[in-house]
Amino acid sequence: GAVVSQHPSRVICKSGTSVKIECRSLDFQATTMFWYRQFPKQSLMLMATSNEGSKATYEQGVEKDKFLINHASLTLSTLTVTSAHPEDSSFYICSAITRGLSGTSGYNEQFFGPGTRLTVL
Amino acid sequence: AQSVTQLGSHVSVSEGALVLLRCNYSSSVPPYLFWYVQYPNQGLQLLLKYTTGATLVKGINGFEAEFKKSETSFHLTKPSAHMSDAAEYFCAVSGVTGGGNKLTFGTGTQLKVEL
Numbered sequence: 380g381a382v383v384s385q386h387p388s389r390v391i392c393k394s395g396t397s398v399k400i401e402c403r404s405l406d407f408q409a410t411t412m413f414w415y416r417q418f419p420k421q422s423l424m425l426m427a428t429s430n431e432g433s434k435a436t437y438e439q440g441v442e443k444d445k446f447l448i449n450h451a452s453l454t455l456s457t458l459t460v461t462s463a464h465p466e467d468s469s470f471y472i473c474s475a476i477t478r479g480l481s482g483t484s485g486y487n488e489q490f491f492g493p494g495t496r497l498t499v500l
Numbered sequence: 501a502q503s504v505t506q507l508g509s510h511v512s513v514s515e516g517a518l519v520l521l522r523c524n525y526s527s528s529v530p531p532y533l534f535w536y537v538q539y540p541n542q543g544l545q546l547l548l549k550y551t552t553g554a555t556l557v558k559g560i561n562g563f564e565a566e567f568k569k570s571e572t573s574f575h576l577t578k579p580s581a582h583m584s585d586a587a588e589y590f591c592a593v594s595g596v597t598g599g600g601n602k603l604t605f606g607t608g609t610q611l612k613v614e615l
Contacts, residue, residue: 385543413602422590422605423544472543476601487601491536491543 382406383475385492392463393500400458400495402473408453409475413489414446417470429456463499471495502527502593506606514614519563519578521609523591526572533574534592534603535565544590550574561585586613 415423435448447459474489507522536544548559555567591606
């Protein structure tokens, strides 16, 4: 259980175009989804936190008008990179928290998607 | 505020040797600590986690880690390395905050296993 998928797994686009990445929780309802980006040989950096039915919360330094996040349902969040440029090329990973499974520890485990490799030419 | 420091961006061991990947954390609240593994062009897989209770945590694939509050450490070990263990390993910290369990990752350690 607790599987998260991402689509597409790889995308190549021209500079100036917009790209949409989907993150789906396949077998559970996700109250919250997170979006990360990872540059080559580097760690994951949190971009934003997405809660179903409300506006995403962006981390400092992340342009909300460039990285549009929509969490329209409990199983789907989308990240749209608008007017993409080569410096946006990166590995984008989402994660999801299960609903109502806080356990005795009070912590809701994040389940990660397989990632999307974006290359902007 | 929370942070994680992973000592050694690259670690190389022989197959069958002990694996030790170091992680030190800083947290203003009681931490939850995690180790994840990432294979090339893939997402993260949880190896193990410490939330509460026993400080020695056993995970998948023979890995374990010990939470040492006095040393603010959460080092990852495996008694005998296997070729399939070669991957990138990330230590992460989280605390129960209004931010909904956000994770802060270390910079990662690339583990190489040699014959």
